[in-house]
Amino acid sequence: MSDAILVLNAGSSSLKFSIFEVGRGADGLLARGQIEGIGTAPRFVLRGARGGAAEEQPLPAGARDHEGALRFVLDQCPRWLEGHRIVAAGHRVVHGGVKYAAPVAVTPAVLAELEQLVPLAPLHQPHNLAAINAAVGAMPFVPQVACFDTAFHRAQPEVAQRFGLPRRFTDEGVRRYGFHGLSYEYVASVLPDIDPRAAAGRTVVAHLGNGASMCAMLGGRSVATTMSFTPADGLVMGTRVGSLGPGAVLYLMQRHGMSASEVEHLIYHESGLLGVSGVSSDMRELLTSADPHAAEAVELFVYRIGRELGSLAAALGGIDALVFTAGIGENAPAVRAKVCRAAAWLGVELDETANDAGGPRISGTGSGVSVWVLPTNEELMIANHTRHALG
Numbered sequence: 001m002s003d004a005i006l007v008l009n010a011g012s013s014s015l016k017f018s019i020f021e022v023g024r025g026a027d028g029l030l031a032r033g034q035i036e037g038i039g040t041a042p043r044f045v046l047r048g049a050r051g052g053a054a055e056e057q058p059l060p061a062g063a064r065d066h067e068g069a070l071r072f073v074l075d076q077c078p079r080w081l082e083g084h085r086i087v088a089a090g091h092r093v094v095h096g097g098v099k100y101a102a103p104v105a106v107t108p109a110v111l112a113e114l115e116q117l118v119p120l121a122p123l124h125q126p127h128n129l130a131a132i133n134a135a136v137g138a139m140p141f142v143p144q145v146a147c148f149d150t151a152f153h154r155a156q157p158e159v160a161q162r163f164g165l166p167r168r169f170t171d172e173g174v175r176r177y178g179f180h181g182l183s184y185e186y187v188a189s190v191l192p193d194i195d196p197r198a199a200a201g202r203t204v205v206a207h208l209g210n211g212a213s214m215c216a217m218l219g220g221r222s223v224a225t226t227m228s229f230t231p232a233d234g235l236v237m238g239t240r241v242g243s244l245g246p247g248a249v250l251y252l253m254q255r256h257g258m259s260a261s262e263v264e265h266l267i268y269h270e271s272g273l274l275g276v277s278g279v280s281s282d283m284r285e286l287l288t289s290a291d292p293h294a295a296e297a298v299e300l301f302v303y304r305i306g307r308e309l310g311s312l313a314a315a316l317g318g319i320d321a322l323v324f325t326a327g328i329g330e331n332a333p334a335v336r337a338k339v340c341r342a343a344a345w346l347g348v349e350l351d352e353t354a355n356d357a358g359g360p361r362i363s364g365t366g367s368g369v370s371v372w373v374l375p376t377n378e379e380l381m382i383a384n385h386t387r388h389a390l391g
């Protein structure tokens with residue numbers, strides 16, 4: 001019997017899971033799927049299992065929270081495991097604070113420290129920890145490993161992590177943390193095989209999904225990123241506002257009498273592509289919509305990426321490669337083309353045919369910057385980390 005690792009990624013209303021056979025990389029994927037609609041009308045969606053078709057079904061009554069969702073997944077596991085045994089569970093955890101620059105095996109003391117970080121990520125961290133607690137309860141003898149979205153960015157120079165606030169707030173943890181670290185780390189792990197010059201040099205990765213951010217990497221290490229204290233900062237996203245400026249938040253509260261939780265809802269759930277277009281947060285819909293506001297939203301999305309690219313290139317002192325990843329980055333050639341046009345001043349030259357074909361290399365032979373489309377794999381990164389953290 002060989003070993004398998006269960007990877008869990010818990011959101012506010014979803015629990016995504018993957019199961020990997022140990023030691024076989026992406027080829028070791030046994031099954032992946034999710035429970036969505038936790039708390040309302042939960043549904044089980046199997047995105048794929050080795051030797052099996054995708055499935056979708058409502059969840060039986062009782063499986064209405066993270067614990068119930070996990071129990072359902074664990075009950076189903078034997079049919080995907082093909083005789084493998086789950087030897088560890090790896091969890092995506094949004095915040096590791098200043099302390100966690102690497103994955104960590106979960107102990108009661110670690111869990112208590114991660115609880116302390118809830119105020120830094122109140123929309124995500126409690127759900128991540130709920131999944132860990134549920135997994136500890138359901139599989140008490142299976143080791144659990146926490147893998148952090150912030151960890152990859154802890155390598156940044158201190159100056160890149162600091163706000164211009166009085167020191168006592170920095171010391172308390174009000175810093176630029178950055179997120180999507182597992183995705184950037186995955187790209188950094190595959191880049192040496194694809195573009196050794198860029199891997200050893202200056203690369204900007206654009207992770208463009210519902211959540212979107214960019215990272216400047218020097219020799220595979222993060223030196224700057226667009227998200228900061230929260231994942232609402234930086235680029236315009238599906239429903240998140242991106243960079244807004246503290247004065248605008250004050251204006252909303254003082255002039256419109258909005259409460260902190262109303263502003264929170266506005267900047268996380270009502271803004272971004274959805275807020276600007278009034279049509280949708282989904283890039284597919286915006287690209288096919290005839291509504292001029294949809295086009296404006298796409299234009300703003302691209303404009304902000306272009307601006308941030310200039311800023312990240314400055315942090316690196318120039319760039320050797322640009323990488324697109326995540327839902328939009330991997331699947332929207334029109335968006336990639338617009339970004340590359342905005343980056344022509346950096347020496348980016350697009351190969352339109354390769355771009356329309358999805359890459360992986362989409363820059364022309366004369367381009368001073370190599371441009372790539374690389375599918376991210378945060379789940380595999382978590383599985384690998386989990387295995388290494390447990391030796």
Ligand code: ADP
Pocket residue numbers: 208209210211238281282283284285287326327328331332
């Ligand atoms: P999440 O941050 O939720 O993981 P994803 O990485 O799955 O998000 O990206 C979701 C985004 O990718 C959505 O805006 C979706 O419209 C976009 N997307 C997916 N496929 C395509 C496509 N073929 N063309 C344009 N956009 C796409």
